[in-house]
Amino acid sequence: MSSTARSPQSAPIISASAIHAEQLCRHYRMGETLIRAVDGVTLTVRAGEFVALLGSSGSGKSSVLNLIAGLDRPTSGSVTVHERNLAQLSREELAKYRLHTVGMVFQSFNLIASMTLAENVELPMRFAEVDREKRDDLAREALARVGLQARMNHRPSELSGGEQQRAALARALINRPQMLLADEPTGNLDSHTGTEILNMVREFNQQLGMTVVMVTHERALAERYAQRLIFLADGKLVGDESNLAVAAEPEPVRAEGGQQ
């Protein structure tokens, strides 16, 4: 990770490559037909970048995200995150990678319904074997950061979509990952709430220097927040453009090892 001190004027916005995919393929066999969900994608995302993956449904954007997240393995090609080739990691190592290096948010929030918000946020720390006392404090802190301190002991079903997504964000960031992967984070939210969530994501991106990869099909939203737009169609990369409007915004970012 890059580690220069914050100096907005002179430092390059992004230094090292956080994600590098090389001829990335993910093919499924469905009966007789071969589905090429991801078909030879090569791309590089630099640390601290806010990237949007755009494309219509079935374009393979979620599949790429799952491969970056270590939830899935490529059929061929490689995906390297912070110098680690995910294809070569064992299942156990991949789980560790998901636990510490990436945080994920989903369209359907994916909070565990039987748990309170605090417990949901605490869960990754249980897997990381963080001490109980420390866990309680950190969970409270994380929920306070997304404005849910009053809702700690509520279950997800008692909350609005926006609140659930904020809790999911708090959970995704609880182990201080270097990267946030968001799969249609606003897909289930009204535009106002969606904006609220993405403002938060941008805040994390800018303040914590976190690399963000967001899958969306809403181009307008992507243009408003992402520094770079990557277009996929039929599993192939069909466009990659810098979003100058966002990239030029003040408060540019450099990564700081994912630490706060």
Place this chain on the structure above:
Amino acid sequence: MKLPDLTELALRNLRESVLRNSLTTIGISVGVASLVAMLSLGIGLQQLASRRLMKSGLFDTVVVTSRRDLRNFNREEERNGPAPGESRILDEPTRLEIEHLPNVVEAYPDIRFITELRYEDKPHLTMVAALPPSAQTNDAFEAVQGHFFSSDVAPEAILQKAFAEELLGKTPKAGVDETSVAELAAPLLGKELTMRYAQREAASIGPSKSANDNSTAPADQSLAGAAYSVVSREQKLKIVGVADLDPESMRGPTRARVFLPLKLAESLHVMQPTDLREVSRAAGDEPVYSSVSVRVKSPSQIQTVEDTVKKMGFNAFSILDASKSIQQFFKVLDVFLGIFGSLALAVAFIGIVNTLVMAILERRREIGIMKAIGASDGDVKRLFFAEAGAMGILGGIVGVALGWAIGQVINLGTNIYLKSQSFPPEHFWSVPWWLVAFAVVFSFFVSLAAGLYPAGRAARLDPVQALRYE
């Protein structure tokens, strides 16, 4: 994930589907309960049997006979040992020698003789035997009507039920319930019996030596040329007890129906059948015993004592071998009862597998989420194991309690029945602590085994597929 976290999560998950998990846990409980019930019954019956057999004095007793006694218990020994004529005589010094062997509690002569007893001027011929004070703990005297001998020299007698019936002129009718002991004892207790017997008296000593007040005029019945003479005498005896059970059931045809205190019997110097046999070599007044019963501290020392006595040149017999096969029988019984109990647990096993497989289907998405946020295969597996284990322990504890309760109820019911049949109550149900621990641990491991497949399946779940699942 740390164990406390794992346990907490597992319990929380169990609470989430409280009905299904409770039913599964009840299934385990019933399995454990039936296992505990079966094994308790087996153990209880075994304890009851060995308690009874212990008290019967059969398992801690070695019967010692002289090799001169040709009514040998062991033909093999007879063939291999020294010739009967050369072997030792079983007399008082030998008895003392045996009594001083390690682990021997007592060695008492077996005094028994057939003689005439008069009750209300009617003669009855029967076998009379002497009992040492230690016989008081014998099972047969547990339910005695009246009491045991007040002292070892008291002129008292305890009758066996059958003899009491004979004295009263009652003969048990076939097919009809036997007369109760209490009924028989009532008219007999405190009454007097007159025993007429043949006293063996050393020829050189006057007839009054061991005479007592009840002796009648000694007719001159001395055997010419022998070292002793035989005198007819009488002894008055007070009936103090009537025993229901037969304390000498193992004796077969030589079992006695009237019992006297040992010291009293010894002092009577009753002519023994062996006396005749030993007539040619008997020296003086010292009695020669046909057999000596040796009581050993515990059944485990029987074999050693038996071997030592054999080395001394006597025949020794115990029913240790019989007890071994009885123990073996109960071990086999335990195994069979255990298998039946385990069948119920096997059904519970399938119940756990089913519940957990259902839980995987139901919580597929949750498993996907957990994996997405960093749970390893191991974490997921351990979580399912913990749930299975928790159900196992819970079911085990409830099952043991249930099994114990079933046992108590059956025990109570049986004792009510026993009481109605005027039998003493019995405790034939035993749940030892080791069984409680074993049942809970067993239930835990069976549940873990049941969790093996579901946990493995949950751990292998593809997170992408699982997250797509609604």
